[in-house]
Amino acid sequence: MNKKIVKLKIKRRDKPDAKPYWQEFTIPYKERLNIIACLQDIQRNPTTQSGESVNPITWDCNCLEEVCGSCTMLINGKVRQACTALIDSLEQPVILEPMSKFPVVRDLQVDRSRMFENLKKVKAWVEIDGTHDIGAGPVMSDKVRAQRYALSECMSCGCCLEACPQFSLTNNFMGAATFSQVRLFNLHPSGSMLKEERLDAVMGEGGITDCGNAQVCVEVCPKSIPLTESIADIGRQTTLQTLKNIFMK
Amino acid sequence: MPKRKKKIIVIGGGLTGLSLAMKICERNAEVVVVSYQSLKRSHSVCAQGGINAAIDARNEGDSPENHFYDTVKGGDFLAHQPLVRDMCYQAPAIIHLLDRIGVAFNRTGEGHLEFRRFGGTLYSRTAFAGATTGQQLVYALDEQVRRFQHDGAVETLEWHEYLGAVLDSQGVCRGAVLQDLRTNTVFTLAGDAVVLATGGPGQVYVRSTNSTVNTGAAATMAYLQGAKYGNGEFIQIHPTAIPGPDKLRLMSESARGEGGRLWVPRKAGDARPPKSIPDSERNYFLEEKFPLFGNLVPRDVASREIHDIVYNQNLGIAGEPMVYLDLTHKSKDYLEDRLGGIIDIYKKFTGEDPKDVPMKIFPAVHYSMGGLWTDYEADGNGMIEHGSPRNQATSIPGLYAGGEADYQYHGANRLGANSLLSCIYTGLMMCRGIFTYIDNQDKSVDDIPSTTFGDARNHWESRLNEIKAMKGSENPYQLHRDLGDIMMGNVLIVRENKKLEKTIREIDDIKTRFKDVNCVDSTDWANPTPSFINQLYCMIELSRVITKGAIMRDEFRGAHYKPEFDLKQPSDFDPHEYINYLEKKNYGEVSEKAFPEGHLEYMKRFEANNENWLKSTVAEYKNNKPEISYEPVDTSIVTPRPRKYD
Numbered sequence: 001m002n003k004k005i006v007k008l009k010i011k012r013r014d015k016p017d018a019k020p021y022w023q024e025f026t027i028p029y030k031e032r033l034n035i036i037a038c039l040q041d042i043q044r045n046p047t048t049q050s051g052e053s054v055n056p057i058t059w060d061c062n063c064l065e066e067v068c069g070s071c072t073m074l075i076n077g078k079v080r081q082a083c084t085a086l087i088d089s090l091e092q093p094v095i096l097e098p099m100s101k102f103p104v105v106r107d108l109q110v111d112r113s114r115m116f117e118n119l120k121k122v123k124a125w126v127e128i129d130g131t132h133d134i135g136a137g138p139v140m141s142d143k144v145r146a147q148r149y150a151l152s153e154c155m156s157c158g159c160c161l162e163a164c165p166q167f168s169l170t171n172n173f174m175g176a177a178t179f180s181q182v183r184l185f186n187l188h189p190s191g192s193m194l195k196e197e198r199l200d201a202v203m204g205e206g207g208i209t210d211c212g213n214a215q216v217c218v219e220v221c222p223k224s225i226p227l228t229e230s231i232a233d234i235g236r237q238t239t240l241q242t243l244k245n246i247f248m249k
Numbered sequence: 250m251p252k253r254k255k256k257i258i259v260i261g262g263g264l265t266g267l268s269l270a271m272k273i274c275e276r277n278a279e280v281v282v283v284s285y286q287s288l289k290r291s292h293s294v295c296a297q298g299g300i301n302a303a304i305d306a307r308n309e310g311d312s313p314e315n316h317f318y319d320t321v322k323g324g325d326f327l328a329h330q331p332l333v334r335d336m337c338y339q340a341p342a343i344i345h346l347l348d349r350i351g352v353a354f355n356r357t358g359e360g361h362l363e364f365r366r367f368g369g370t371l372y373s374r375t376a377f378a379g380a381t382t383g384q385q386l387v388y389a390l391d392e393q394v395r396r397f398q399h400d401g402a403v404e405t406l407e408w409h410e411y412l413g414a415v416l417d418s419q420g421v422c423r424g425a426v427l428q429d430l431r432t433n434t435v436f437t438l439a440g441d442a443v444v445l446a447t448g449g450p451g452q453v454y455v456r457s458t459n460s461t462v463n464t465g466a467a468a469t470m471a472y473l474q475g476a477k478y479g480n481g482e483f484i485q486i487h488p489t490a491i492p493g494p495d496k497l498r499l500m501s502e503s504a505r506g507e508g509g510r511l512w513v514p515r516k517a518g519d520a521r522p523p524k525s526i527p528d529s530e531r532n533y534f535l536e537e538k539f540p541l542f543g544n545l546v547p548r549d550v551a552s553r554e555i556h557d558i559v560y561n562q563n564l565g566i567a568g569e570p571m572v573y574l575d576l577t578h579k580s581k582d583y584l585e586d587r588l589g590g591i592i593d594i595y596k597k598f599t600g601e602d603p604k605d606v607p608m609k610i611f612p613a614v615h616y617s618m619g620g621l622w623t624d625y626e627a628d629g630n631g632m633i634e635h636g637s638p639r640n641q642a643t644s645i646p647g648l649y650a651g652g653e654a655d656y657q658y659h660g661a662n663r664l665g666a667n668s669l670l671s672c673i674y675t676g677l678m679m680c681r682g683i684f685t686y687i688d689n690q691d692k693s694v695d696d697i698p699s700t701t702f703g704d705a706r707n708h709w710e711s712r713l714n715e716i717k718a719m720k721g722s723e724n725p726y727q728l729h730r731d732l733g734d735i736m737m738g739n740v741l742i743v744r745e746n747k748k749l750e751k752t753i754r755e756i757d758d759i760k761t762r763f764k765d766v767n768c769v770d771s772t773d774w775a776n777p778t779p780s781f782i783n784q785l786y787c788m789i790e791l792s793r794v795i796t797k798g799a800i801m802r803d804e805f806r807g808a809h810y811k812p813e814f815d816l817k818q819p820s821d822f823d824p825h826e827y828i829n830y831l832e833k834k835n836y837g838e839v840s841e842k843a844f845p846e847g848h849l850e851y852m853k854r855f856e857a858n859n860e861n862w863l864k865s866t867v868a869e870y871k872n873n874k875p876e877i878s879y880e881p882v883d884t885s886i887v888t889p890r891p892r893k894y895d
Contacts, residue, residue, distance in 0.1 A: 015775075040726065043726040060286070065594050067590070067594075068294050105775050106775040125393060125396040126392070128393075131275055139361065140356060140360050149378060153384070155290075188351050
């Protein structure tokens with residue numbers, strides 16, 4: 001591999017309803033380059049490999065250290081964050097594409113608002129009496145805390161949904177990220193007070209029973225969140241809830 | 250006072266914006282949260298180590314009063330004291346609230362909150378959620394705001410940028426000019442008050458621990474519209490970050506709070522692998538120089554020491570500008586549980602595991618103590634009158650600021666784990682005062698002629714059109730890099746007047762080159778370039794505020810280090826001597842013999858320096874440049890004295 005330059009092939013689209021097209025770029029190699037640094041390099045010299053002046057690439061990013069979840073895209077076909085994708089470990093030309101399961105806004109930028117709408121559907125929050133000072137929170141074992149923390153690291157990046165064979169642009173499947181949040185809040189002593197409402201929300205259309213158990217979600221999660229455990233756990237919780245609904249209502 | 254519900258526009262979806270929005274919803278007013286990106290992705294997520302509150306869970310004798318003292322001392326006594334004290338007294342309630350809304354704080358064996366050590370204090374005062382505390386706090390507050398959103402109480406305008414305030418003929422802020430970052434259309438939003446919770450300006454330096462959105466543009470826009478900007482020259486350089494070509498990634502102070510040690514090989518240029526260097530041949534420079542605080546000296550002190558080790562003593566690792574941050578003596582399980590988040594970051598970006606090999610780190614621009622000048626009202630008992638409309642008010646009526654965007658709380662140097670606190674504290678605290686402000690208005694926003702809004706919109710529309718039409722030869726992204734290089738060169742840890750004067754001239758060159766910018770993208774859908782060029786304009790103006798403030802402040806205070814004005818504290822000096830000296834002075838002449846040799850002279854120098862320089866810097870935009878004046882600091886609670894950490 002020629003270390004002096006980096007070759008990139010980028011799938012572009014000017015507007016949501018416009019046709020996508022490809023462009024190739026060559027930038028000088030530097031140590032520790034990641035995809036964001038490459039895209040920034042193109043901003044400073046927006047010229048394709050063939051010498052054509054073009055608009056710089058549009059993409060989302062913010063923290064550049066994989067905690068904000070912004071810069072998810074397909075890199076050599078694999079969904080991941082661009083900030084932690086280091087050139088030294090990527091085959092060239094590096095192929096960049098926007099995620100395919102969310103509507104494209106422009107170039108590599110997509111609209112992930114569906115993820116946040118799903119969080120509303122499952123009431124992914126702890127209902128509190130108010131923000132005034134009413135003393136300490138509930139006592140909780142550190143073991144439960146550790147379990148919750150692992151789930152709470154979900155940055156709504158969308159990797160699990162992009163990889164999921166069940167999740168598509170046109171259906172309303174909620175996906176692993178959402179199910180895992182149900183588990184997170186059902187594990188909290190006061191959060192569990194909305195447990196039944198949350199379970200009801202994932203028992204309808206697009207809910208947990210639509211999961212085909214492909215188990216790819218957990219493989220692509222950049223935060224190693226135990227998503228398949230969450231799915232299994234919510235599966236159990238909803239089964240119990242179904243029985244409860246039959247006998248108690 | 251309007252009969253309808255009050256309407257408040259909150260710019261920014263980080264910790265300050267979210268906590269304020271939550272509070273406003275609770276008080277049954279209308280709130281619009283404007284965010285440059287999706288909520289949940291703000292820079293607050295980058296905060297790692299924790300949030301301070303003197304709950305004294307470990308029975309060490311800590312108290313909010315100690316927290317207050319450590320904070321003003323850490324800030325070299327440049328912070329207005331009643332505000333700091335009120336914040337420290339509110340801190341335990343804030344932690345409890347965060348715990349109640351579900352933050353996964355680490356816990357003790359009995360299931361209570363766990364606390365750890367942090368810099369600038371001897372107490373375990375920092376509550377934490379692994380090493381991604383900021384992220385966890387943002388998520389929990391975001392969830393509360395989403396809950397209100399679900400109930401229809403809050404409107405969110407994500408992917409919208411704040412361009413400026415709508416000012417009426419009296420100069421009162423009546424709303425905000427916004428740009429939709431998808432359609433690129435400009436419009437105005439009327440509100441009874443506007444709050445800037447827009448974070449810090451790290452992008453002025455380009456490479457820092459900050460996120461890409463941290464341009465400081467919103468606060469700078471307010472400054473350009475006439476708001477005062479305070480203490481701009483006080484930029485915190487964090488001692489421990491991973492050097493990198495695009496970003497200097499933070500390695501949390503909590504690494505040292507959990508026992509991490511800084512060291513370099515004793516022999517210059519020693520290129521042996523770190524694990525093969527025996528303890529006796531390692532220089533644990535902070536522990537040696539500061540036996541009391543050790544690796545947990547405040548950030549300004551640690552960064553200066555690293556700079557000294559690397560550049561004056563030439564002891565950087567293998568001659569490079571780096572030192573070791575070593576955690577390898579701690580158990581792997583412990584590190585994974587307490588610091589997993591930063592260990593992952595280090596591994597992903599360097600390929601090395603800090604559990605096995607010491608990290609290589611260097612200081613990086615991290616936080617701005619300075620920001621928009623904001624007011625407050627003390628209650629006369631060393632606390633804040635929470636209902637006062639003056640709290641967090643900028644000098645433009647109706648325009649408020651909080652979080653990193655304001656200049657309060659941290660003085661000349663911020664202590665670790667106090668930023669999450671000041672962000673949430675300001676967000677929660679300012680709510681009542683804003684309501685009072687709205688109630689006190691004779692004229693409401695409903696009485697303002699629509700032309701005021703139309704004019705503001707037209708102004709910004711044509712401004713962006715002008716930018717789009719710029720077809721010069723300078724690439725704006727490259728120009729930004731060049732500005733960053735200039736600022737990194739001379740407005741960092743060590744500051745010298747000659748170099749700062751040169752920096753001002755270099756910034757002027759950048760300003761000239763800006764006129765020749767080429768707007769490399771002039772399309773009209775989701776086009777970030779015109780917006781970036783406008784932000785670049787702001788960053789250039791803000792770099793002038795920072796640099797001019799630095800030139801004029803001829804002293805050494807906190808993060809602002811001018812070696813020329815170092816007061817040279819004697820190594821055996823005890824800060825209590827200064828209190829003793831002040832008392833003796835009250836009773837008449839102080840004899841030279843009352844103190845060890847050289848100490849009286851030093852204390853006189855210290856006293857004289859405080860008379861000259863214990864004051865806030867205030868920059869105002871006049872005649873197209875920053876005009877600097879100074880204001881007294883409220884030191885009514887503890888007497889400013891020399892800092893000492895050894």
